[in-house]
Amino acid sequence: MTRHIPSSEITPRHVYVSRRKFIRGLGLATGALALAACGALPSREGRSATPTTMPQAGAMTDELGDPINTYEEITTYNNFYEFTTDKEGVARMVKEYARPEPWKVTVGGLVNNPRVYDLDDLRKFGEEERVYRLRCVEAWSMVIPWLGFPLRKLLEEVEPASQARYVRFEAIYDPDGLPGQRIDWYNWPYVEGLRLDEAMHDLTILATGLYGEPLPMQNGAPVRLVVPWKYGFKSIKSIVKIDLVAEQPVSLWMAAAPHEYGFYANVNPDVPHPRWSQRTERRIGELKRRETLPFNGYAEEVAYLYEGMDLRKNY
């Protein structure tokens, strides 16, 4: 039983987008016919002013059969401390924020081909839909249809040198525009890290969109990491720098509370956070709590990465 959807079964974005355009076109044509019958064909301006349709994902469920969360749920409940610690406040605050343009992602460190990527360069790696569960360390979870590409593709292009053992990610640093970064309680900018084999795993993606749309700022635009078997905070948002390194990087959370947040942060119901149980979670939109699955339900795909490791110590 394989839970992971093979990439061959994922509808490429251009296919379902054109499919949708076709369906929408059908609707418009029917509507136009009906209106023409009444002698009230809308003008060209009138038609282009109609509100854009709701964002739509290709898939409706994850591979376990659980429905994807709504676009509203995914885009109004966000942990993004660079803005505010208020999860609902982030979506309000991003409206007044203009991120630096053009966006650049500098990839370097122990690589043979260091390179600066702009968004067009990243688009060349393709965009496929991946429906993943996101499990926050605060014990809530969502099912999110991301658009993105495996990080492996980018890493293969820059060619990690033989000494490279870890990947270090750094997020946007813009204290003038990001009020949360003016509070020096945390060691800004946000930093996260993966072991090289975790970073090369097919489930690890760089996401550039969700629900068939470009990534909204509150979800980490324009490009973020998604590592579905780890707690949400590992999936760093708004990445500007990726370095291949020899030593295990110290993440922002490891620096803030070393005994509470480890480097690995794999979803594990048997290893409680020192203050919070991780046995159960609330899926956003559901009333009853759910039991949290080892590796967030991706154990078959990723457990081998940690064979022989004491996951209580390497939390």
Place this chain on the structure above:
Amino acid sequence: MFASLTRRFLQFQTLVHLGALAPFLALLLDIARDNLSVNPIQDITFRTGKAALVLLVLTLAATPLNTVFGFRAAIRARRALGLYAFGYALLHFLIFSMVDYGLDLPLIWVETLEKPYIYVGFSAFLILLPLALTSTRGWQRRLGRTWKRLHRLVYMAGILVIIHYVWVVKADIRQPLAWGVVVLILLAARLSPLRRYLTRLRSRLRSRLQRRRRPTARAVASSGAANRTTL
């Protein structure tokens, strides 16, 4: 004179009730208008918890407000404030146990063992429970001196609630710590040496003011009242 004083006192009491009910009404309104986040149970839990904390701190502030500033109305509002604090704590507890955990007792037990903030918060609730039950005049009379000793436990509840709050938050504990400082100041204001110093300071300030002005009937009345209050 008496009538106007009564009116002022009544107005203050009304204000206390309205203020204490406001978080509850705001919550009901937000529920009715579907104005909560997409994680509503957690929102309701946080908001009732916060209201309980604020009201508990106000309850603790009532006595020092009287002894230090001679604000007697605070004493009269103390019981109501305490009962409202308990009411919010009760809601907070019911939502946690019945809605969030669906009264799944084995699960609550296991999670409580792994979440120390739960048993600290629950202990605070267990302290507030007998205080709320014995808050009537009848129990006050029946218990006599014991009543006062019993109700001093409210400071214990205050400290536990702060620990509960500190342990709940993810990392940035500045807000819970700020509330903790307030609770400590209020506790310190009750300790005998400091309290005596503050009361003396106050009466000295007052007599200096009175020497400058002609003593009015009200000042005499309120200083007499201050002597009667030995809380």
